[in-house]
Amino acid sequence: MPILIVTTFLITGLIMGYCCKNVNILGVFMSRLGAISLLGLFILLGISVGADIGVLKNIKSLGVRALLISAASILGSIAVTNLLGNVLRKGGMNK
Amino acid sequence: MRDSLILIILFSIGIVLGMNLSGHLFEPDTLLLCVLSLTLFTVGYEVGCNRHYMKMIREMNIQVVLVPLSIIIGTLASAVVIAPLFRELSILDVVILASGFGYYSIAGVLVGSKLGLYMGSLALLTNVFRELITVVLTPLLSRYLGRLSPIAAGGATSMDVTLPIITKYSGKEYTLTAVVSGLTLTLLVPFLLSMLLHLRV
Numbered sequence: 001m002p003i004l005i006v007t008t009f010l011i012t013g014l015i016m017g018y019c020c021k022n023v024n025i026l027g028v029f030m031s032r033l034g035a036i037s038l039l040g041l042f043i044l045l046g047i048s049v050g051a052d053i054g055v056l057k058n059i060k061s062l063g064v065r066a067l068l069i070s071a072a073s074i075l076g077s078i079a080v081t082n083l084l085g086n087v088l089r090k091g092g093m094n095k
Numbered sequence: 096m097r098d099s100l101i102l103i104i105l106f107s108i109g110i111v112l113g114m115n116l117s118g119h120l121f122e123p124d125t126l127l128l129c130v131l132s133l134t135l136f137t138v139g140y141e142v143g144c145n146r147h148y149m150k151m152i153r154e155m156n157i158q159v160v161l162v163p164l165s166i167i168i169g170t171l172a173s174a175v176v177i178a179p180l181f182r183e184l185s186i187l188d189v190v191i192l193a194s195g196f197g198y199y200s201i202a203g204v205l206v207g208s209k210l211g212l213y214m215g216s217l218a219l220l221t222n223v224f225r226e227l228i229t230v231v232l233t234p235l236l237s238r239y240l241g242r243l244s245p246i247a248a249g250g251a252t253s254m255d256v257t258l259p260i261i262t263k264y265s266g267k268e269y270t271l272t273a274v275v276s277g278l279t280l281t282l283l284v285p286f287l288l289s290m291l292l293h294l295r296v
Contacts, residue, residue, distance in 0.1 A: 005128065006135050006201065007285045013136040014282075017143020027144050034137030037130050041200055042102045044127045045207075045219060046109015047116070052212045056114070059216075065181060066192075066220035069174065073193045073221075074228055074248045076173025077166040078240055081247035084165045 103223065131204045138281070148278060162272055163279040166247050167287075170196060188214065191291045195222040196250030196280045197229070202288065209292045226252045230260060237264040246273045251284055253277035 020026055050056065142148055174193035178186040192214070195202025199222035207215020229236075229248040236244040242265040249257040254277025261273045 004289075006132050006205070007289065009132040010135040010139040010282075010285055013139025013141075014143040015139075017140035017145075020140075020144050027141070030137045030140045030144075034134060034141065037134040037137065038102070038200060039105055041127070041130045041134055041204070042105040043109040043112070044130060045203055045215075046106040046111075047113035048109075048127065048207070048212060049106075049216050050110035050113020051116070052113075056110070058213065062213075062217050062220055065184075066217055067224050068180065069177065069189060069192050069217075069221045070224035070228060072173040072177040073170045073196075073225060073250075076171075076176070077169035077247040077250065078236070078244045080165040080169030080172070081162060081243050082241050084161055085241060085243050087161070 106219075127204055128208070131201065134200060135285070142278065142282070148274065159272055159275045160279070162243065162246060163276045163283070166196065166250060166276065166280065167194075167283075169247065170194065170250070187291065187295050191288065191295060192218050192221045194284070194287050194291060195225075196252075196284055197222050197225040198251040198281060198284045199223045199226065201284055205285070205288050205292065210295065225250060226256060229257050233257065233260045233264050242266060242269055243272070246276050249273070249277065251277055251280040254281060 017030075049059075170193050171190055174190045175186055178184065178189040181189060184192075188210075191206060191210075192202075195206075195218055199219050202222045203215050203219030206218035226249070229245060229250075229252065232248070233245040236248055245257070245261045245265055246253050246269065249261060253261055253273040258270070258273055258277070262270050265273070
């Protein structure tokens with residue numbers, strides 16, 4: 001259910017942004033609102049984690065696991081992208 | 096880099112607040128969902144009203160789409176390969192954690208809301224690290240692993256946070272590829288995550 005809600009907000013924002021005529025004024029407002037809400041989001045995420053003792057106990061091992069997964073993701077995506085790199089360059093991707 | 100550090104500091108302040116106010120505090124989950132919805136609304140709005148992005152999408156050719164596709168395949172494949180290292184996590188869990196593509200705000204909250212705070216925190220950190228590693232290692236990646244490598248490493252962040260550094264080290268001719276790749280992944284993450292979480296629950 002939360003996924004459906006946030007996805008709906010994303011799509012609504014896309015459609016509204018695309019249809020909006022007064023880009024400058026609302027665009028600046030939305031940009032600032034987005035920046036502020038991102039800051040709030042991180043404080044709230046921290047509060048949720050801090051209030052959960054179980055997660056706090058495992059925070060060190062969480063970091064190691066997260067680092068391993070992200071490093072593997074980066075290496076994997078670089079490997080596949082480079083495999084496709086020659087094909088992409090032949091197609092004149094950046095012209 | 097500075098923005099990522101600010102967000103990590105805010106996250107840490109939140110943890111300290113959560114530890115001290117535990118029990119006296121409101122339920123943060125509903126508020127978290129509201130703030131996330133607001134954040135995504137503004138992200139959608141900014142993408143929608145940016146005529147430059149829309150023009151790029153209309154003009155892009157099929158080869159440019161192959162870059163985000165290869166990032167998705169590479170990320171998911173590497174998650175499957177590395178999954179056996181983590182005894183308490185299933186292959187699907189590791190795939191879910193990796194499929195934020197650096198989009199930490201949405202990955203952390205969505206995974207946390209479905210699979211609990213432990214997995215949510217892991218998803219958040221995994222994607223924050225992806226961005227940080229990209230920012231720090233882009234000069235080396237570009238030099239030794241090819242100029243598409245920083246775009247692949249950046250994932251969803253290649254359209255905003257890591258774009259200046261990608262443009263600097265990979266060259267201006269890769270800017271279009273970076274923006275289209277980051278944009279595609281940014282818009283795809285909520286759908287891909289919801290699909291994977293649906294399979295998991």
